[in-house]
Amino acid sequence: MKRTRFLFLILIAVCLALPLTAQEDDGENDTPESPPIGSGWDDYIVPDLYARGDKTFNISLGILIPTVFAGDAMEDNPHNIKLGGMGSLAFNYFLGPRFFLGAELGGMFAGTRGENMLYIVPFGIRVGYQFILKRFEFPLTLMVGGAPQKYLDKGYFGLIIKPGAAGFFRFNSDWSFGLNLNWWMVPEWPKNGKNILGNFLEITLSARYHF
Secondary structure, rough: OOOHHHHHHHHHHHHHHHHHHHHHHHHHOOOOOOOOOOOOHHHOOOOOOOOOOOEEEEEEEEEEEEEEOOOOOOOOOOOOOOEEEEEEEEEEEOOOOEEEEEEEEEEEEEEEEOOOOEOOOOOEEEEEEEEEEEEEEEEEEEEEEEEEEEEEOOOEEEEEEEEEEEEEEEEOOOOOEEEEEEEEEEEOOOOOOOEEEEEEEEEEEEEEEEE
């Protein structure tokens, strides 16, 4: 009888110990949960945000201010061009984290004091270098190309040189928005006329798509 009671007590002790052992094993085998990963864009801002092959497409709209006009044709008459409007499309291909190459096509129109219209359709290649500060990006660019011009019944195909600077805020991984300041240098060297160098200040708002 004593032996039977002894075996019964051992059996009860074993049954009580099994759940405790299982709980200890579960605690040892559980993997701690990973901390939540933030989804903010700031988590992804790094110095080398761009890599070779990254591309952007820019759409810009704004105004064009006539500034300094110099040359033989301006000796007796000041320019008569009023404030104008302009827009442009640009494509950029990054060669690395900072440098990019691209192309640009634009168009401007401006009235004159004589109620006529001047049209210029510049296009060309562009190169640039970009600084990045967290969500702000500051590209410096230079565009060189051609500038077909039309005024009344006169047409002229000339050169355009356009250095510029911009500031963009990176809204998300796909889009950034900013302000462009570009300086247009548009020389004219007509065969049977007087030379002139026209300068314009471009102020445009821009949306930039990243892909």
